[in-house]
Amino acid sequence: MIKYQFAKDETGKLIDIKSLDQKNRKDLKFFCLGCKDELIARLGKIKIHHFAHKKEVSCSGETYLHKLGKQLFFDN
DSSP: OOOBOEEEOTTSOEEEGGGOOTTTTTTSOEEOTTTOOEEEEEOOSSSOOEEEESSOOOOOHHHHHHHHHHHHHHHO
């Protein structure tokens, strides 16, 4: 299973999970690059920080990685 490190916010800006903390994660909504469904930021103390789908969906990890690669290429 892929641990989603990146998501888009409401404005379409790419957000890295490392840029979030407990306070600002609740101020924004996040969306999957692949399926565009809502994500939540998981910032626990045991598992690596990551985004997870808010509800159960069948999202293709390959599509997520493909769109992430294209977005990073475009941004740079």
